[in-house]
Amino acid sequence: MLLVFDVGNTNIVLGVYDGKKLLYSFRISTDKSKTSDEYGILIKQLIEYRNMHLSDINAVIISSVVPPIMHTLEAMTIKYFNVYPLVVGPGIKTGINIKYDNPKEVGADRIVNAVAAYELYGGPVIIIDFGTATTFCAVSKNCEYLGGAIAPGLIISADALFQRTAKLPKIELVKPEKVICKNTVESMQSGLIYGHAGMVDYIVAKMKKEFAENAYVVATGGLAKLIAQESKVINTVNDMLTLEGLRIIYERNIEKI
Numbered sequence: 187m188l189l190v191f192d193v194g195n196t197n198i199v200l201g202v203y204d205g206k207k208l209l210y211s212f213r214i215s216t217d218k219s220k221t222s223d224e225y226g227i228l229i230k231q232l233i234e235y236r237n238m239h240l241s242d243i244n245a246v247i248i249s250s251v252v253p254p255i256m257h258t259l260e261a262m263t264i265k266y267f268n269v270y271p272l273v274v275g276p277g278i279k280t281g282i283n284i285k286y287d288n289p290k291e292v293g294a295d296r297i298v299n300a301v302a303a304y305e306l307y308g309g310p311v312i313i314i315d316f317g318t319a320t321t322f323c324a325v326s327k328n329c330e331y332l333g334g335a336i337a338p339g340l341i342i343s344a345d346a347l348f349q350r351t352a353k354l355p356k357i358e359l360v361k362p363e364k365v366i367c368k369n370t371v372e373s374m375q376s377g378l379i380y381g382h383a384g385m386v387d388y389i390v391a392k393m394k395k396e397f398a399e400n401a402y403v404v405a406t407g408g409l410a411k412l413i414a415q416e417s418k419v420i421n422t423v424n425d426m427l428t429l430e431g432l433r434i435i436y437e438r439n440i441e442k443i
């Protein structure tokens with residue numbers, strides 16, 4: 187079986203694939219201070235909790251936007267799974283033509299999402315990933331990664347309001363019923379959530395004008411569902427987009443699983 191790792195700035199999402207089928211997924215926090223043994227034991231417990239064994243995993247692929255954690259994770263997979271991981275980066279076949287000024291600069295998660303979105307929905311396609319940052323990526327009809335936009339994510343924006351003011355509290359990210367709110371917490375929720383949805387609709391409209399009016403729009407990431415309730419431009423939410431992309435890239439790089 188294949189174990190895939192999507193290492194984001196807030197969470198690591200793991201998936202276990204049997205061929206093309208995602209059996210289980212797990213979400214753990216990204217913690218730069220954890221050792222390879224701490225990750226190893228945690229992942230062992232998650233796998234055994236699903237009645238599998240470490241030895242059931244015979245391949246690993248990792249995509250990461252947190253370079254300092256990579257050495258730890260690579261050491262962990264070698265020690266606990268006896269497997270050298272495939273790491274998404276230069277030299278890996280993705281099947282996508284990256285038109286960024288410097289292709290090495292694009293976050294691996296954005297490439298992986300682009301691969302999955304093109305495979306699942308075809309091009310032209312726009313991918314929005316609501317993670318620590320909210321990223322937008324445009325992929326053309328001919329599978330070119332055209333680039334996109336990076337905006338502060340919802341959690342970053344909420345934290346900034348809390349940290350940079352004296353009177354604004356930490357809040358839960360839920361949508362208030364109205365946009366005109368009569369207390370501090372709901373007013374912050376209103377600005378954050380309706381504001382983010384408006385930003386999404388505006389950027390997508392501008393992207394469509396710039397490259398393809400008929401682009402399909404797929405959203406992923408921890409907060410995708412929350413914004414998709416409000417945004418008018420998201421065609422589908424696929425929470426497993428990055429995991430699917432990792433599975434597809436693995437298949438493109440290895441003849442046989």
Ligand SMILES: Nc1ncnc2c1ncn2[C@@H]1O[C@H](COP(=O)(O)OP(=O)(O)O)[C@@H](O)[C@H]1O
Pocket residue numbers: 193194195196197198216316317318319341407408409
């Ligand atoms: N299933 C979920 N439901 C609600 N919020 C979530 C869920 N998963 C993650 N989040 C929140 O969404 C934020 C972004 O998560 P994630 O997409 O994992 O970010 P990243 O990829 O940058 O690590 C996190 O702060 C997390 O608390």
Ligand SMILES: CC(C)(COP(=O)(O)O)[C@@H](O)C(=O)NCCC(=O)O
Pocket residue numbers: 193194195196251291292293294295296315316317318319320321336339
């Ligand atoms: C933009 C990101 C921080 C998003 O990361 P995430 O929110 O998923 O943790 C990541 O994709 C990244 O570090 N990208 C490198 C810069 C770029 O893509 O141009």
Ligand SMILES: [K+]
Pocket residue numbers: 192193194295315317407428
């Ligand atoms: K991500």
